[in-house]
Amino acid sequence: MRYELFISFRQIRARKFQTILSVGAIALAVMVLTVSQALIVGFTGELYDTTVNKIPHVSVSPQEGEDYIYLYRTLIDRIDKIEGVSAVSPFFTGTASFRFKTNSRNAEMKGILPLQENNIIDIEDDIVEGDFRELEYSKNTVVIGSKLADKLEVNLGDSVEVSFPNANPLSLKVVGIFYTGSPMDESLTYTSLSTAQEFYDVPDVINGLSIRLENFYRDREVAAEIENTGYKAKGWSETNPEILRTIAIESTSNKVLFGLIIVIASFGVVSTLNLSVIGAISQIGMLRAMGATISGIRTIFILQSGILGLLGALIGTFSGIVIAFLIGEYETPAPIHGGLTTIPAVIRPQDVIFIIVVVFLLNLIAGIYPAQQAAKLDPVKAISSR
Structure with missing residues (x-):
């Protein structure tokens, strides 16, 4: 020493x-x-x-001047080939009025493909009652947030009346209730893509794509690459700067x-x-x-x-x-x-x-x-x- x-x-x-x-x-x-x-x-x-893990890392919307994405399956195939993309989910979303007995509330109704959407934000982890996958197997079904369920006073298995101007009224059975602890519990509902298309009286089109990335810090880079195809795309860091x-x-x-x-x-x-x-x-x-x-x-x-x-x-x-x-x-x-x-x-x-x-x-x-x-x-x- x-x-x-x-x-x-x-x-x-x-x-x-x-x-x-x-x-x-x-x-x-x-x-x-x-x-x-x-x-x-x-x-x-x-x-x-x-x-971040409860929202799409990148969101794609229709081309300038268009209301819908028509050939969305071709677009999904192109996006799937981009390096770092782990999942892509098409959706059709809009506002709808939900009524049960004397209670009525407006909320977003999002038509999805359940398996693909679950790969984006793990909705199944937030389900507190029912089965999210039932949207895939049963027609005219809906999954709603816990706060919306409380305000409508609906329980699992009840049917809610859904309507909106220029839409086809439907009766949807509640097959699941989710809880995220966020405002989505009151403002968002899920149904199948085909049900949403029927409700809003549109053909086989969508008005958006949700994308999940392996590295969510690459959101702007991937969004820029998607925009080269002519569609509008934004990363989570741009849409949620807070x-x-x-x-x-x-x-x-x-x-x-x-x-x-x-x-x-x-x-x-x-x-x-x-x-x-x-x-x-x-x-x-x-x-x-x-x-x-x-x-x-x-x-x-x-x-x-x-x-x-x-x-x-x-x-x-x-x-x-x-x-x-x-x-x-x-x-x-x-x-x-x-x-x-x-x-x-x-x-x-x-x-x-x-x-x-x-x-x-x-x-x-x-x-x-x-x-x-x-x-x-x-x-x-x-x-x-x-």
């Missing part, structure tokens, strides 16, 4: 109280950082699950918090090392008199800073991981954030490694100033100060 490392460890052990304070300050800061990062990652992931803004705000606040915590922890190390330099002036003089070089003295204090930073980072991350797991298991008294009953906390290995490395390096850098001050001490004056 090099003498610098040996002396560093000895100094750390000799000043136990200062060491505990320094390591504790760093550990506390890193613990807070680890927990906050876990919560931010958890809530960001939940935000994506309840927003999602990106929310994520950007969370990311910025996390970075600010990260910086503040690291600065606080680093100042604690600097203060401790400065006190260590003041308390070890005579020892520094003796080391210089015994032949220790200026760089050797500097290395001793930088090593102390690095060791304290590493210990604090390891203890802090371990404590943060334990607390994050405990928070993740806590059941909230009432649902939050779209129906969550637990607080989402996600620990990613790359985050843990990043925090440890950054805290260690910053504390190593923070130790340069007190180390430089120690190296500048005149050995004769240092010894005479005893």
